Amino acid sequence: MSARLLHGPPAADSLLAQVRQRLQRLSRPASLHVIRLGDDPASVSYVRLKDRQARALGLHSEVHVLPETTSQQELLQLVERLNLDPQVSGLLVQLPLPPHIQVSTVQRAIDPAKDVDGLHPHNVGRLWSGDPGLTPCTPAGILHLMDHYGLPVAGQRAVIVGRSTIVGRPLAAMLLARDATVTLAHSRTPDLHEVTSQAPLLIVATGVPGLITAGMVQPGATVIDVGVNRVPSTDGKVHLQGDVHPDVREVAGALTPVPGGVGPLTVAQLMLNTVLAAEGLQA
Template identity: 60%
Template sequence: MTTGTATRLAGPPAAEAVIATASAQAAGLPTPPHLVIVRVGDDPASVSYVRGKAKKAGEAGLRSTVHALPEATPQADLLALVATLNADPDVHGILVQLPLPAHIAEEPVLEAIDPDKDVDGLHPVNVGRLWSGRPALAPCTPAGIMAMLAHYGVAVAGRRVVIVGRSRLVGRPLAGLMLAADATVTVAHSRTRDLAAITRSADILVAAVGRAHLITPDMVAPGAVVIDVGINRVVGEDGKSHLTGDVHPHVAAVASALTPVPGGVGPMTVAQLMANTVQAAERQRSGALGELLR
């Protein structure tokens, strides 16, 4: 990233703080929270992601189990496995790694997961809880962004937040979390007119589109905090493939703080998955205790 005035909001230190808190909470439970990850097929990226999540769970003091199913697994078999995991009191968190093979419809699978074990935060019940201001398991990337801002002391309440991107994984749930934190929120997208005028109004600007260098310096207000969620692979002048974000590197000369790519939001996503799993275990235990007390 080009050297500029912006403070670098690095992901690893903030992620380590989230992991440390989750680990301490997990140690206070009668049994380690148990995360189950289901992967269908052998997509190289999915294999790598799942391996990393399972490793991080162990480092955080959680148990993890990976169900690696063949690419040709019928949807009915996947749904049957989810039902079994839902009914198992020893399982506290369920994550079905996306994307799924083309012959499996994602929505019925995601909606089959018990909302209280839905550590990806994608079940409609958790979406509804989040938007109604009730406690919810929120998607990991948006929740991780909120944790990162808190870690670096970036105030959210009363600030103008512009989110470029309206996906269900990042943009929409992040808007709900920001509203719950008393920010004034605008969500921009591909149909937004005069995008630059809107992004320049932001105290906190979040880019989550998946388009390399969409956000240029002229689109950022001086002193804004910029969160770059994008991960794009581009070929540089050296002819080699590089990872870059949705934010142009020269924005570092305008913003007061900026997340790098890679090494920014990415580590927060995995760390928040651990936090969500511990949160799910605590809620399930509280629910079980409540049943006993009644």
């Protein structure tokens, strides 16, 4: 048996169609502002992708590139300026940040109404309280991917491997809100294979290439691989590998590929969050 592949682009296109419809109803254009520090290759690539997608939709998009040596105070001053600018709908600071910048301080400085990453404590609290608000893009994108392919959430036993504030923890809240029974595990969970092998729905977001192997997956399970790891190959080149080993494809019932799985949904959800932020600011 070979797993059904859950390709991200078709699901992302359906989400972007919603974005286009909502954009037409706005009283003034929505705008996305991204702050990037330094020239980390992955960050440069991610930001370019976000900027390109925003412009393709007709959003005003602006990337603020600062030197890696930018002080925390200088960064916070730019954040505050963009917070106060009524023309700015959505604002995010691209991660990772240099070691001398305290990530939590920067995240707390962003206006919650413009926090299109959904990482401000105010928005995190709204998520766990069940109140509407801006939510982290990757978890929200995963749920849209599942809906697009008609995969059930309610009543499912879901295991999330990964406890980050960007994916694992907010995804747990979203699945609970949709009546799934959720176990939150991680790479240091004892007997991890016993936990994962009991899950009809398995989501993996650890940043550990190939952590989940075929023997750790329930036959026929839906497996969502969030990992995007740059791994050197024998020919000296770098290729992308997920947190799920390729042999899982012969056991799972459905599986997201890497690349081309969750990634496009993350970007599409960011576009939707930008429009949702604009709607709230223009209300």
